[in-house]
Amino acid sequence: MKKISIKKGTLLQHKGDVNTMVYEVESGLLRSFSIDAKGKEHVFLFAPEGWIVADAIAPEEASELFIEAIEDSIVIVKERDVSSVDPIVLAKRISVLQNRVIRLMSASAIERYEAFLKTYPDIVQRVPQKMIASFLGITPEALSKAKGDKMRSSIKGI
């Protein structure tokens, strides 16, 4: 367990790494993301101050995710020891993921964007639009259009 200071753009973890760590964000902002078979990035999680990022894989498996600093950050690095983690913390993450799966299946891009704004109002200003789009599962162009449409319709009072 140690504390490290990392520059914006640094990759803390690559897909395929084994014996990965647990990263607790003291200051700054991290993201985890995957790269699919077509070479496209998909943001899985944003982790601001106080959040914990780690791959959910078994101890010896290769990681699925990349972890990157979006801002200069100070991060506490710990050994992974799943069996000692509070089950309640894990259950909460399951609940979050359950809701994300349901929302991906049932809500439109705009609806998911509005839900994101409500749930993570503090993160919106700190990350590029294209990463928010990626988190929502849409293209930056589609997000840009959705925001434009939303603005226009609210001006007209529709």
Added chain:
Amino acid sequence: MKKISIKKGTLLQHKGDVNTMVYEVESGLLRSFSIDAKGKEHVFLFAPEGWIVADAIAPEEASELFIEAIEDSIVIVKERDVSSVDPIVLAKRISVLQNRVIRLMSASAIERYEAFLKTYPDIVQRVPQKMIASFLGITPEALSKAKGDKMRSSIKGI
């Protein structure tokens, strides 16, 4: 903790229920699903023999999910006590959900269907197509078409 026998079609849990239980399937098949704001069902999980179904919510919260028997089933019903659950079991579920989120964002309907066939080959024959479609996040019509296209292209050897 008790063992119950339930008929196909029985609802074990409704959205909004509090003090929900943990259901361990001894025989038969359960599913959990949500109903969204537009009244549409979304299958969240299929649970055949040996699987456990439970809402991931905090003890006092209202449940998000319905749980229903797809076949006549025998189910062991236990009190929910998240803090006593093996963290490794929870971590595995997180891993499954992580992959599901990533696949929902990156794979097409047909790709998700093929992944489903590989991952749950035993379940495919036991549940109606429309529930598989619902699990994949597409309409029954789209799944039917995808299967037809797949068959046709494999005949032609494409």
Added chain:
DNA sequence: TTGAAGCATTAACCTAAATTAAGAAGTCAT
């Protein structure tokens, strides 16, 4: 300071999947 690269926006066009509708086949309760 300036040029190159990355980012956001807009628009034209294209495609995957939703919607709607209709018909065939299976299941169920009476």
Added chain:
DNA sequence: ATGACTTCTTAATTTAGGTTAATGCTTCAA
């Protein structure tokens, strides 16, 4: 057995979002 449901399939049409491309802004390294 018969009629009422439900499921599956197919097809026509529509729509949300993807792709491609052009334009103006930043940012940042040389």
